[in-house]
Amino acid sequence: MNTQGEPTLKQFFPVSQPSIGEKELEYVSDAVRSGWVSSIGKYIESFEAMFAGFCGTKYALATSNGTTALHLALVSAGIKSGDEVIIPDLTFVATANAVTYTGAKVVPVDIDSRTLCMDPVAVERAITPRTRAIIPVHLYGHAAQMGRLMAIAKEHGVVVLEDAAEAHGAEIGGRRVGSIGDCGVFSFYGNKVITSGEGGMLTTNDADLYLKAKLLRDHAMSADKRYWHTEVGFNYRMTNLQAALGVAQMERIDDFIAKRLQVMQWYRNHLEGCPKLRLNYQEPGTKNVYWMVCMEMIGITESIRTEIMGRLRNAGVDTRPYFYPVSDMPMYARAETPVAHDVSLRGVNLPSYTDLSEDDVRQICRIVRQVLTTVGVLP
Ligand SMILES: *Cc1c(COP(=O)(O)O)cnc(C)c1O
Numbered sequence: 206m207n208t209q210g211e212p213t214l215k216q217f218f219p220v221s222q223p224s225i226g227e228k229e230l231e232y233v234s235d236a237v238r239s240g241w242v243s244s245i246g247k248y249i250e251s252f253e254a255m256f257a258g259f260c261g262t263k264y265a266l267a268t269s270n271g272t273t274a275l276h277l278a279l280v281s282a283g284i285k286s287g288d289e290v291i292i293p294d295l296t297f298v299a300t301a302n303a304v305t306y307t308g309a310k311v312v313p314v315d316i317d318s319r320t321l322c323m324d325p326v327a328v329e330r331a332i333t334p335r336t337r338a339i340i341p342v343h344l345y346g347h348a349a350q351m352g353r354l355m356a357i358a359k360e361h362g363v364v365v366l367e368d369a370a371e372a373h374g375a376e377i378g379g380r381r382v383g384s385i386g387d388c389g390v391f392s393f394y395g396n397k398v399i400t401s402g403e404g405g406m407l408t409t410n411d412a413d414l415y416l417k418a419k420l421l422r423d424h425a426m427s428a429d430k431r432y433w434h435t436e437v438g439f440n441y442r443m444t445n446l447q448a449a450l451g452v453a454q455m456e457r458i459d460d461f462i463a464k465r466l467q468v469m470q471w472y473r474n475h476l477e478g479c480p481k482l483r484l485n486y487q488e489p490g491t492k493n494v495y496w497m498v499c500m501e502m503i504g505i506t507e508s509i510r511t512e513i514m515g516r517l518r519n520a521g522v523d524t525r526p527y528f529y530p531v532s533d534m535p536m537y538a539r540a541e542t543p544v545a546h547d548v549s550l551r552g553v554n555l556p557s558y559t560d561l562s563e564d565d566v567r568q569i570c571r572i573v574r575q576v577l578t579t580v581g582v583l584p
Contacts (some may be wrong), residue, residue, distance in 0.1 A: 216570055217521045218556040220497075222518070223398035224461065228453040236449035239518075246445025248452050253406070255455040257390075259374070260383040262408040267443035267451075268422060271370045271392025274405030275303035277441050278388045279338065281407075281418040282364045284309050288337035290432035292350075293323035294367075294530040294545040296342040300368050301531045309337065313532045315542040319486040321499070322349035324544070329390040331358050338364045343382050345485065346398075346465075346496035351377050351385045357385075366390060373398040374462045376492035383408040393451055398496055399467070401451035401456050455490040462494050462560045468480050471563050472555065475570035476500070481582055497554040500573075501525070502582055505552040509580060514553060516576045522569050527552035 236248055245513050249267055257265035268274040284290060286308030292300050301311045304344040312325035321344045328339060339358055350365075358365045369375070370403035373391060375382045379495075383389025388411065391397075393404035409415050425438030443451075443576035454461075469485060476482055483501040502510070512522035527549050532540035556569055577583040 224559040232449040244442035248448035252448040252451040268405040270297040273407040273441040274390040289335040294542040325353040342368040346494040348377035371496040399454035401447040473564040502554040524553040
């Protein structure tokens with residue numbers, strides 16, 4: 206209430222917002238002023254070097270976005286028409302679309318109900334003589350079961366491309382995601398762990414794969430004969446402007462991740478223990494970076510979820526639904542994935558960003574509990 210006794214504008218909590226500080230402004234201005242506004246410039250090399258160091262890989266290659274990084278990784282690994290690529294059914298559609306761009310067939314498999322990442326048993330069942338690659342997605346910041354997936358891949362002679370678009374800094378067995386498979390792929394879209402506006406990164410320890418990807422990123426232009434091209438490449442380059450933003454964010458990434466863990470703990474303090482609610486899981490031996498706060502409601506229907514999301518929005522709390530199974534979308538073949546189908550309709554993501562305060566989270570959780578009580582999910 207304000208002094209006139211009218212209700213003041215309620216605060217609105219978005220699901221996501223980037224944390225942009227002085228360094229970001231300074232580096233981007235510097236890049237603009239330097240005149241190096243396209244895809245040559247000092248920030249690109251710095252961003253790549255910093256990111257390789259962060260992941261613990263020999264190489265990192267910046268791209269225009271995460272989807273192009275995925276496509277570039279697949280093409281560089283030799284994936285083509287006639288091949289099959291196994292992906293988890295619950296993921297952002299870009300994982301599937303990048304496979305489709307190569308002409309290969311998308312084979313979606315079911316997920317583990319706790320980690321929400323691909324189920325290695327389902328992967329093993331889906332392997333055929335045409336399988337060429339597996340793309341584990343480290344969904345919502347939780348690392349997929351890389352140990353078992355790498356063993357399966359090795360046994361069948363297929364490559365593993367990690368879709369780490371949502372999991373910068375996540376770990377399993379003490380190793381960072383993006384450094385375990387043959388190649389890793391990251392996104393720096395505005396709502397990701399760090400942002401460069403739009404942007405992506407390919408990480409690898411494989412020199413051949415790196416060089417191939419680097420060549421294809423720039424229209425496969427011959428290194429010793431300019432404007433001579435030996436195959437069909439792409440323009441998937443990142444600009445120096447994007448990289449300037451990325452470098453500033455890299456300087457703060459450890460703090461961002463620490464803060465995400467803190468925000469998750471605040472949510473746990475206020476919501477855990479409520480009957481019928483389940484928050485993000487963290488498998489022993491993994492480090493979840495909690496890209497999105499996940500709240501699953503046990504036993505609800507999709508229409509109740511829609512009502513809950515509408516009521517939360519009216520009360521100033523934005524949410525988003527879990528991803529829908531890729532195999533339900535009209536351009537992909539249907540798949541038998543009961544876990545993905547069940548969990549997909551019962552989950553929402555709550556406001557998840559670095560600049561949330563403890564008081565913000567307390568307010569959000571109070572509204573969540575009120576709404577869930579109103580619709581009868583909580584007693
Ligand atoms: C964001 C995202 C991508 C794509 O990244 P863009 O930078 O938006 O192209 C790919 N896979 C997953 C799982 C994502 O969340």
